Amino acid sequence: MDPTRSNRPFVRRRGLLAVCTAAVLAVPGLTALSSTARAADADLVRNGGFEAGLDNWTCTAGSTVTSPVRSGTAALKATPAGSDYGQCSQTVTVKPGAQYTLTGHVRGNYVYLGANGTGTTDVSAWTQSATDWQQLTTTFRTGPSTTRVTLYTHGWYGTGAYHADDISLVGPGVDAGQPPAPPTGLKTGNVTSGSVALSWSAVPGATGYAVYRDGIKAQTASGTSATVAGLSPATAYSFQVAAVNDAGESAKSAAVTATTSPGSGGGTPGLPAHALVGYLHASFANGAGYTRMADVPDSWDVIDLAFGEPTSTTSGDIRFTRCPVTECPNVESDAEFKAAIKAKQAAGKKVLISIGGQNGQVQLTTTAARDTFVSSVSKIIDEYGLDGLDIDFEGHSLSLNANDTDFRNPTTPVVVNLVSAVRTLKARYGSGFVLTMAPETFFVQLGHQYYGTGKWGGQDPRAGAYLPVIHALRDDLTLLHVQDYNSGSIMGLDNQYHSMGGADFHIAMTDMLLTGFSVAGDPNNVFPPLRPDQIAIGMPATTNAGNGHVSPAEVTKTLDCLMKRTNCGSYTPHGTWPALRGLMTWSVNWDRFGGWEFSRNFDAYFG
Structure with a gap:
């Protein structure tokens, strides 16, 4: 820990421009394709216009705004941070071996629209610069056993905020029934300086649950309890839970609030505040x-x-x-x-x-x-x-x-x-x-x-x-x-x-x-x-x-x-x-x- 006891490694890194350029060149930009929907086709995206906020979407950053919007009264706005690129994603139920067309409208620099888990070739489309709303479109065929595909949109590191609106996935629909009812009985359990334990009543027909912290999806759970960690001491948080099945996500439960404890040195007594x-x-x-x-x-x-x-x-x-x-x-x-x-x-x-x-x-x-x-x-x-x-x-x-x-x-x-x-x-x-x-x-x-x-x-x-x-x-x-x-x-x-x-x-x-x-x-x-x-x-x-x-x-x-x-x-x-x-x-x-x-x-x- 001093020059006589330690030698520290010095490492040269590739510059940001080189890394960003290589990553962009590796993304398969596809020529926009058009597809006329067949009579049996349906739009499988839920809340594709963000009119219901971020419901049904899992976002690492972002919120809905009322301007600019392409249609309706809301659109997504997300600003990539240094640690991610502001992705919002949604998993939908699809038919195996079927053709689908993914479309969305975006604004901003280096904005992407794509699909993962297709079972064949995952696809994406992107724009280098869109000062006004620009349509991105790409198509894919699901694999012979693929029943779920994850759609996403995101920006790129350090390139500013981007907007997205009117995202749709058109293709053969699947009768997945109705989304489950919203959970009830949400309550807090053990509260520490860095975590809050939650529990709720089971919802019939739910295959999982989404846990929201201050309106943003924080994590998912397969059962009726979860512990939300990574919180700051002495801070108030609001929590909600939604039930999930193949048909989609329910409305959110009633909110509960909890304030984390002040903290005392990672649970160790005796350390001063500083x-x-x-x-x-x-x-x-x-x-x-x-x-x-x-x-x-x-x-x-x-x-x-x-x-x-x-x-x-x-x-x-x-x-x-x-x-x-x-x-x-x-x-x-x-x-x-x-x-x-x-x-x-x-x-x-x-x-x-x-x-x-x-x-x-x-x-x-x-x-x-x-x-x-x-x-x-x-x-x-x-x-x-x-x-x-x-x-x-x-x-x-x-x-x-x-x-x-x-x-x-x-x-x-x-x-x-x-x-x-x-x-x-x-x-x-x-x-x-x-x-x-x-x-x-x-x-x-x-x-x-x-x-x-x-x-x-x-x-x-x-x-x-x-x-x-x-x-x-x-x-x-x-x-x-x-x-x-x-x-x-x-x-x-x-x-x-x-x-x-x-x-x-x-x-x-x-x-x-x-x-x-x-x-x-x-x-x-x-x-x-x-x-x-x-x-x-x-x-x-x-x-x-x-x-x-x-x-x-x-x-x-x-x-x-x-x-x-x-x-x-x-x-x-x-x-x-x-x-x-x-x-x-x-x-x-x-x-x-x-x-x-x-x-x-x-x-x-x-x-």
Whole structure:
């Protein structure tokens, strides 16, 4: 986590124009075709003119507007964000082996209309630029066993809002009966700082249910309950449910409201609303000098002992050896060290063992290594009376197998075994166990562009490799503090590359975590947002501590923009998060070397 302990990868990326152009050229633009509907044909699209809002449509963004419209009184307007391209889709019931014509009217730049799951060749039509309503038309034949097809319209990254209206699919109809009745009995259950549990009464004839949050479809459910996650603390939400069958979607149920709880550090008691996290060089010495535990100022709320390291890369056997007196002449005794830890805890501070660092390559390739990891880490926690674990895996500790393409269902052993090990530790120590992670941007935010070797092929298998770990443990995670330093340029949600050296980089990287982002450019594969109380922004304390140091003024700009939506620079975040937990720095020792400038600025900002 400093130049003497860590080397960060610098990666060159293809420019946005090249990626966008390649993607556009790969889309099969089809010549508009016309078809005269036969007498038995029907329009299978429900609410194709958006007169009933977004009913029957699943949209990643967008709403209905009254102007401009092509016909009727409403049309769709959606603005692609950096993490997706504003797609709205609808699944309809079709006949196998039948011919269909898909038509819609659109306005905007790079607007698409298409069909997936046809059973033959999926099709799409698009327009590069439509300043007024332009008709898009394409045709397809369903496969011999195809009974459902998904229709969609969407824009493209960074090209502004688009409009769509009068979407139809004409072809042989299917007697699917009537949509079900709307659900009744909707009520809330367990409410946390980041989720709300819902339940409702079963509807006869329903094959599933659609759950709406604040009028936008949030998820689907096969049964009569669901938990809507990814919510912000202390925020009011409205929920409705619709029943679904092959004939369509019912009207929405009556709404219920719930306000999420304020949040307390990912369910961990004792953290203040805004916290400062720092690494303490406990096992080695460098140019920053050794700092005794008792001499760490009260500014630091979480103190990570750097580092616990493995006896070998794949053993899973973690040892923590304190800095020897030959390297650290002022090192305290074990008894003094343990007493100082207890004194910090009595003052409300959390002290963790940090595992890894640049020199600590940890690869839990087997279940035996996993079990050894659990037992050896437990031994360290118990010996020093620590509050939990910080995972600082770097280098090749986490690399994805080529077939591991879904962050929600990882198959790579080093990932699966790490998640299992941490869950075992959490279960052993209970709800007070503090879990933090300190990945590099390469392992997290770069996942917006690349994910292992599964999406693009040939790129570094470490790209985005932390995402399955973070996602699997998000309910147990106290803090994520990504190292926003020693990093190459990373594309933000605005599709622009951001580099270290100012507030914009920290704002763009943190906005991705709080907003959510598509993984490897796939708009249907979105990493959900984390709660703001789970996020601390990682920064080097001094210019000596790592590339990417910024001045206190830039730190203040970062916090102002993310927490107050003021003092923003060229990057505008997608929300305002006053509950943002705080900052992490490498390191306490380097901050002391720099006259405590970093921690003094934090104290001044948060009072």
